[in-house]
Amino acid sequence: MQMKSGIERMDDRELYSFDCSSKEQKNITVPRVGKIRRTVLWNTKIFQAYRWYRSLRILLKKDILPPDWGHFTCLLEKAIRCAYQVDKAYLCLYDPKIYIDNIHSYYSFTLMNRGASKNAHTCFMHLNDAKGEPERVFYFPIHSHNRNFGAFIIPVNIMNRVNRFVAGERRAILKLFSLAVIHFEQRLQRDHSRVLQQICEVRKSVAQDIHDDLAQRLFYLAVQSYHLKNMINSRCAPDKAVTELLEKIDKQINGCHGEVRRLIQELHSPIEGNSRIESLETLLGRIMEGSRIHTEFSVQGQFKDDDYSVYKAIYRIVEEASYNVVKHARAKNLKVQIERTTVQWEVHIVDDGVGMEEDSICNPGKGYGLRGIRERVLALKGSLTIRSQIGEGTEIVVIFPRRSKETYEYDPDSLG
Numbered sequence: 001m002q003m004k005s006g007i008e009r010m011d012d013r014e015l016y017s018f019d020c021s022s023k024e025q026k027n028i029t030v031p032r033v034g035k036i037r038r039t040v041l042w043n044t045k046i047f048q049a050y051r052w053y054r055s056l057r058i059l060l061k062k063d064i065l066p067p068d069w070g071h072f073t074c075l076l077e078k079a080i081r082c083a084y085q086v087d088k089a090y091l092c093l094y095d096p097k098i099y100i101d102n103i104h105s106y107y108s109f110t111l112m113n114r115g116a117s118k119n120a121h122t123c124f125m126h127l128n129d130a131k132g133e134p135e136r137v138f139y140f141p142i143h144s145h146n147r148n149f150g151a152f153i154i155p156v157n158i159m160n161r162v163n164r165f166v167a168g169e170r171r172a173i174l175k176l177f178s179l180a181v182i183h184f185e186q187r188l189q190r191d192h193s194r195v196l197q198q199i200c201e202v203r204k205s206v207a208q209d210i211h212d213d214l215a216q217r218l219f220y221l222a223v224q225s226y227h228l229k230n231m232i233n234s235r236c237a238p239d240k241a242v243t244e245l246l247e248k249i250d251k252q253i254n255g256c257h258g259e260v261r262r263l264i265q266e267l268h269s270p271i272e273g274n275s276r277i278e279s280l281e282t283l284l285g286r287i288m289e290g291s292r293i294h295t296e297f298s299v300q301g302q303f304k305d306d307d308y309s310v311y312k313a314i315y316r317i318v319e320e321a322s323y324n325v326v327k328h329a330r331a332k333n334l335k336v337q338i339e340r341t342t343v344q345w346e347v348h349i350v351d352d353g354v355g356m357e358e359d360s361i362c363n364p365g366k367g368y369g370l371r372g373i374r375e376r377v378l379a380l381k382g383s384l385t386i387r388s389q390i391g392e393g394t395e396i397v398v399i400f401p402r403r404s405k406e407t408y409e410y411d412p413d414s415l416g
């Protein structure tokens with residue numbers, strides 16, 4: 001069997017439909033650096049794992065990538081399970097941004113607590129599994145530039161023969177897989193900073209357009225409405241209704257102008273980190289200004305760059321729900337709580353106002369606010385609960401699943 005032709009024919013389907021069902025062993029000619037050919041007796045499963053690595057490398061070069069760590073980890077663990085003929089294998093990474101699910105984060109934390117991030121040698125370890133049962137695992141560090149990036153963990157049960165882990169070819173395959181992890185990380189980082197840069201440029205140009213056109217026109221309108229008010233007041237004694245109407249128009253224009261300026265400021269600000277939490281706080285402060293509603297705001301966890309769409313949705317939901325409290329609830333207190341866990345985002349907006357009837361919860365009538373909230377939640381596959389009773393206030397609970405968790409449940413077999 002010629003490796004070269006095999007590799008050339010590979011495409012992304014082959015990567016996703018990785019199959020190691022055959023038990024036979026074959027003499028395979030493996031191309032080596034410097035065009036020296038070597039024939040080795042390779043177990044077919046190891047050969048398949050090698051092909052998996054090669055096809056992944058080719059796809060990385062061609063820019064056809066598994067879209068994120070969830071997909072990549074699924075594929076990689078499947079390849080390891082096949083090569084080692086075991087039920088379980090985990091890729092555990094030490095970067096909290098990349099935690100895939102609870103089991104992976106459990107192993108990552110346990111390894112870090114054991115100081116494994118400094119251990120650059122393969123070994124067998126005694127750990128407790130996620131259920132607390134003692135287990136023995138094979139530990140293979142992913143090591144690059146004097147830094148442990150993570151490790152492969154393969155639980156070893158009685159059925160597994162130890163030599164399966166010591167065999168040179170299989171170790172070589174793990175080495176290749178760890179290279180694949182490092183290449184994938186480098187590619188994601190490069191793509192990520194490129195995308196961030198593009199997003200920043202687009203945001204700046206949108207901000208500039210809004211500033212040069214919409215903001216200027218609103219400013220012009222604000223000045224004109226101010227003059228109109230003065231003119232009417234100086235020339236005649238307008239009746240109360242006209243003055244009130246003018247006052248309202250003036251207030252709305254100034255409000256719009258303020259909102260547009262805030263939007264410009266937000267578009268100019270960085271899209272990561274704490275500044276988002278601060279802008280949520282500022283938003284609440286602005287909405288509640290002059291309302292005499294006592295407001296509590298708390299956030300647990302950080303908005304990371306991968307949560308931008310969730311952040312946008314949460315921002316708009318908090319904005320609408322708080323405006324509703326000011327407009328309709330006649331409340332004394334408002335509590336906004338946001339919590340980010342490993343699996344989800346949870347938002348609670350609670351007031352102690354007049355409450356709403358069940359009918360207006362399900363059927364919000366002419367308003368667009370609650371409808372908008374529902375649509376935002378649906379778009380991100382979240383859940384929305386509105387609890388309210390007349391005289392007992394209103395509680396809005398929104399839950400968004402974290403994206404990485406959702407994609408991990410995706411099954412690459414279905415692509416085959």
Ligand SMILES: Nc1ncnc2c1ncn2[C@@H]1O[C@H](COP(=O)(O)OP(=O)(O)OP(=O)(O)O)[C@@H](O)[C@H]1O
Nearest residue numbers: 324325328329355356360364367368369370371394
């Ligand atoms: N926190 C609340 N307390 C009491 N009633 C509420 C509350 N939130 C919403 N409501 C009721 O639900 C109705 C629908 O709200 P929704 O936000 O959809 O519309 P709106 O605020 O009237 O208009 P819009 O948001 O389009 O400007 C409101 O008219 C109000 O009667």
Ligand SMILES: [Mg+2]
Nearest residue numbers: 324367369370
């Ligand atoms: Mg509303």
